[in-house]
Structures are given as C-alpha cells and as structure tokens.
Amino acid sequence: MYADTTFQEAIQLTPLESQYASMHPDHAALISRAKAKVFAASQGLFGVDNSQARAQAFQMCYLAALLVRDLGYTKALEFMMLNESAPSSSYKQRATDMHNSRVGLDLGRTGSSDHVLSQRVVNALHAKQLQILA
Secondary structure (H helix, E strand, O other): OOOOOOHHHHHOOOHHHHHHHHHOHHHHHHHHHHHHHHHHHHHHHHOOOOOHHHHHHHHHHHHHHHHHHHHOHHHHHHHHHHHOOOOOOOHHHHHHHHHHHHHHHHHHOOOOOHHHHHHHHHHHHHOOOOOOOO
16 A cells, blocks of 8 residues: 555545545545555554555555544445445455455554554554565
8 A cells, every 4th residue: 555655645535535535525634634544653663665455455455444433333344445446456456455455444443543543453453463475
C-alpha cells in the first residue's frame, strides 16, 4: 500500500475509494487522516527502505483498525473491500490484504488511541497473526 511511495501517493484515493467518499462525504476527511497516520507510522517503524511485505501487512491492518474505530465495522469493511478492488492486484495479494484488514477490524473494534491501535498491530505482526506476502 505505502511502501516506496510518497506521502501524496499514499493518501490519494483510488477511483472506487473516491466513489465511496462521494457517497459518504462525512467519511472522506476521516479516511484521508487515517491514511496519513498509517503512512507516518509505517515510515517511523519501517523507514523509507523497508521490508515491503512486512510494512504492507502493517499498513493494511492499521488502516482497518483506525477506520473501524472511526467509521464503525460495516463502513470500515466496505471501504477496505474497495481498497482491494484494483484489478492490477493478484488474487494472492488481495487475499493477503483482506486477511490483514480483517485482523485490523477486530483489533480496532474496541477503540483506543492511535498509539494503542498501532501497538496492537505491531504485536499482531510479531505474533505472526498477519500474513506476509512472500
């Protein structure tokens, strides 16, 4: 999602995400802020030259955790499914990302601060609860 991208590329919405945002304009700012938080946290944890697969697992999970806290489970799940709708992604990539998104949805259901949610995702990564695309 964000590995080896610039900040502007990371927070830009895909066409289907933009369509979602136009149908839910009150969510657009929350989504953009969440993407910015994920980008910053990922850069802090993994740096610019990072392990792309581990960073991507963290990113998908953390984004889902933030969105479920801020939008609720149903809307967060809907958005994360749109996030994975790009035809350029392989089936294995989409399945891996959706698994990591579902872990994030579960982690974020109880709410909490950004820092606590980020730490929960890091713990899930270390506990091998997230899938890493090889």
